[in-house]
Amino acid sequence: MENYYRELVRFLNAKLGNRQVAEDAVHDAYVRVLERASDTPIEQPRAFLYRTALNLVIDGHRRNVTRPVEPLEVLDSEERFHGPSLQSSLDQAQRLDLLQRALAELPPLCRESFLLRKLEGMSHPEIAEHLGISRSLVEKHIVNAMKHCRVRMRQWEAV
Structure with a gap:
């Protein structure tokens, strides 16, 4: 599966226009695949890896889109009153x-x-x-x- 690393980075970079984000997504995809709990062999490793990477990119995009944008002043004042607990x-x-x-x-x-x-x-x-x-x-x-x-x-x- 390591053979697909550069190919997948190029693919995601072309889609995203950001090589660093593409590399991070591919890293995370490899880790997900390596940590898989299933003992069943992956029949099509290339397709599985691509799907995993694309899902991670989509999930990341959804998280960023749904996160409300707050002015910095509001965030600063909220942090003073609601800082992390001990x-x-x-x-x-x-x-x-x-x-x-x-x-x-x-x-x-x-x-x-x-x-x-x-x-x-x-x-x-x-x-x-x-x-x-x-x-x-x-x-x-x-x-x-x-x-x-x-x-x-x-x-x-x-x-």
Whole structure:
């Protein structure tokens, strides 16, 4: 299924006009497919992957369209009065701690690829050049890091 990665990014980029959004959707699609609960083999992996990616893009678009637009002043004033509760701040801090632990378990290049993409917003070619590795290896590292973090977070939160 990894053979379809670049092809799917090109396809979504042509549809969306935004390579970064296309790459993120493809990453998420790969993670969804890898985390599938079913033991039944996928008969048409290319079609399944395309459908998963398109569904993620559609879902993301629906979320963005249905979100009401509020003036910044209103959001600022509401946040002062309705800031996160102490409990949700603790939950977020605990989740961040768990995420840091999961990232620490990754091999260095895998972790660095993921962080450069998600925190620095670097493109795959930029990461590949920065780390001196191939673009396909960068793509594999990012998908593996996402899958590892999701699996570990679920394991730790279930305890």
